[in-house]
Amino acid sequence: MTNEQKKKYIKEIFKHCSIDSILIINHMGRLERLYCPFYVRVIVDVHPLKKGSVKSVKAVKMSIELIDVYIIESKAYYFFNFRILGPK
Numbered sequence: 001m002t003n004e005q006k007k008k009y010i011k012e013i014f015k016h017c018s019i020d021s022i023l024i025i026n027h028m029g030r031l032e033r034l035y036c037p038f039y040v041r042v043i044v045d046v047h048p049l050k051k052g053s054v055k056s057v058k059a060v061k062m063s064i065e066l067i068d069v070y071i072i073e074s075k076a077y078y079f080f081n082f083r084i085l086g087p088k
Helices: 003-016
Strands: 021-025 031-035 038-042 054-057 059-062 068-072 075-078 082-087
Touching: 003 059, 031 082, 054 068, 054 082
Parallel strands: none
Antiparallel strands: 021 031, 038 054, 038 082, 059 068, 068 075
16 A cells, blocks of 8 residues: 555544544443543553553554654653543
8 A cells, every 4th residue: 555545544534533532442342432631541552652552542543654643741652552432
C-alpha cells in the first residue's frame, strides 16, 4: 500500500471512528466503547515512560503505518506498549 493509499484509508476510518474512544472486548466478551481519557499500564519501557507506570490516554490516532497510537502527555506511543486498565 502506498502512503497516499494509507492516508486515504485513515481518512475513511475516521469517518466512522473518533479520536476520543476505542472499541474493546470487555471481560464479559462484549463489544464496548471506551472513551478518553482512559487508563493504561506501561508494559515495556518507552522513553520516558517506565514499565509498570499507569498513564492516562487523552486521544487515539493512527500512524501512517496503520498502527493505533495513544496520545499520552502530548506524545504519541504505539498501543502495543500498554495494557488497558479501563475508564478513569
